[in-house]
Amino acid sequence: MERRAQIPARPAPWWRTVLWGTLCALMSLTSFVFSETGQRAEDGAVVVVLVGFFVSLGLPLVLLWRRRAPYAVTLTAAATAVVLPVGSWTALVALGSLISRRRGPDVWWTTAAVAVATTVTVARDAAGRTSGASLIKTLLAPAGSEPGTAVTLGWWVAPLFLALGMAVAVGAGLAVRARREAAVSAGQVSAAEQRTDRLDDQLARQRERERIGREVHDVLGHRLSLLNLHAGALEANAPPDGQLRESARLVREGAAKSMADLRSLLAMLNEPLSAEPAEPDLSLVDLPAMIGETVDAGLPVSSSVYIDGAERADPALARGVYRIVQELLTNARRHAEGRPVRLDVTGSPSAGMHIDARNPYEPSGHVGGGQGLRGIAERVELLGGDLAYGLDDDGRTFRVTVRLPWREAAL
Numbered sequence: 001m002e003r004r005a006q007i008p009a010r011p012a013p014w015w016r017t018v019l020w021g022t023l024c025a026l027m028s029l030t031s032f033v034f035s036e037t038g039q040r041a042e043d044g045a046v047v048v049v050l051v052g053f054f055v056s057l058g059l060p061l062v063l064l065w066r067r068r069a070p071y072a073v074t075l076t077a078a079a080t081a082v083v084l085p086v087g088s089w090t091a092l093v094a095l096g097s098l099i100s101r102r103r104g105p106d107v108w109w110t111t112a113a114v115a116v117a118t119t120v121t122v123a124r125d126a127a128g129r130t131s132g133a134s135l136i137k138t139l140l141a142p143a144g145s146e147p148g149t150a151v152t153l154g155w156w157v158a159p160l161f162l163a164l165g166m167a168v169a170v171g172a173g174l175a176v177r178a179r180r181e182a183a184v185s186a187g188q189v190s191a192a193e194q195r196t197d198r199l200d201d202q203l204a205r206q207r208e209r210e211r212i213g214r215e216v217h218d219v220l221g222h223r224l225s226l227l228n229l230h231a232g233a234l235e236a237n238a239p240p241d242g243q244l245r246e247s248a249r250l251v252r253e254g255a256a257k258s259m260a261d262l263r264s265l266l267a268m269l270n271e272p273l274s275a276e277p278a279e280p281d282l283s284l285v286d287l288p289a290m291i292g293e294t295v296d297a298g299l300p301v302s303s304s305v306y307i308d309g310a311e312r313a314d315p316a317l318a319r320g321v322y323r324i325v326q327e328l329l330t331n332a333r334r335h336a337e338g339r340p341v342r343l344d345v346t347g348s349p350s351a352g353m354h355i356d357a358r359n360p361y362e363p364s365g366h367v368g369g370g371q372g373l374r375g376i377a378e379r380v381e382l383l384g385g386d387l388a389y390g391l392d393d394d395g396r397t398f399r400v401t402v403r404l405p406w407r408e409a410a411l
Helices: 014-034 040-045 047-064 070-083 089-101 103-124 133-141 157-237 245-269 284-294 315-335 371-382
Strands: 301-309 341-350 353-359 384-394 395-404
Touching: 014 047, 014 089, 014 315, 047 070, 047 089, 070 089, 070 103, 089 103, 089 157, 103 133, 103 157, 133 157, 245 371, 284 301, 284 315, 284 341, 315 341, 315 353, 315 371, 315 395, 371 395
Parallel strands: 301 341
Antiparallel strands: 341 353, 353 395, 384 395
């Protein structure tokens, strides 16, 4: 069975249905009054007149269903126009709505049925003996003539009214369909342009990431390798039990870990934008060790880390918390070097994660707006949390507070 095509369209406003229904009711009632059947009220055929009157007013109500059952509504209105002289106005309106929304042979078979009904309606009206029994003759009668005046019509009048009614219905339906198809096409073109813009943006970003990766590899990688090499030589030549040897060891280990992080960063930059970040697996259990490394590097940190169920945290949450704490300590070392830092990290499945970092505020330092805080803000947003930062303790302390919802690792 052939599938009938349907043109998507938004529902028309309710007032449009009311307007068309009212016009059809008035015209149907006018057609019935100016008909042979309508004139029989003078002969006592009250029942026939009442039936015609109620059908004229009630038939346009089927237009309420012209979108849900367009074929049934159109054919019902056409059949009623053949049986009773109420005109094919409702059928023509329903046909225009049908053509505007549907395609296929069924549409044109229905159009033929409406044409037949309109032909019967026009021929029956034109056959009225006087102008009072024919709407067409009333319209074409000489000005000032009596309702019962006999009017002679040319052979071309009935075909003209038929062609005019069908042309208006079919033309209006095709015009509305063309407008809807143009709107759909415009929407598709706009969507295609948006997809193209997104692809161009992703391609540009990917190229920029690759360029940054090459620059970082060529410059920073070379310098870290030299730093690792010189730190190793210094460690080998330093006195066995001296502070210099221990400092050289810390520098060498830090350079080696920086090289590992650099390789992970380069791998992430070289991956497609849609891929998951290729960061190393980080756990909340590793937080104390990372804080300890910061203390060994010379930053005085007073920390409290208590996380219930740290090993069950989602890797994305663990990685985010690790990087946020790492960036907070880096910012403190950069903007308040040598000043004590207070860090509290708590978390549990019921209470979520809470990070609170405080360090003395240096008036010459930067309060917000730096790359570090922007990076933290992006991570917090991706994890669905909240970030707050600013001066506290009457302007003597710079404080950063992060709250993140708990995310359990998938089993």
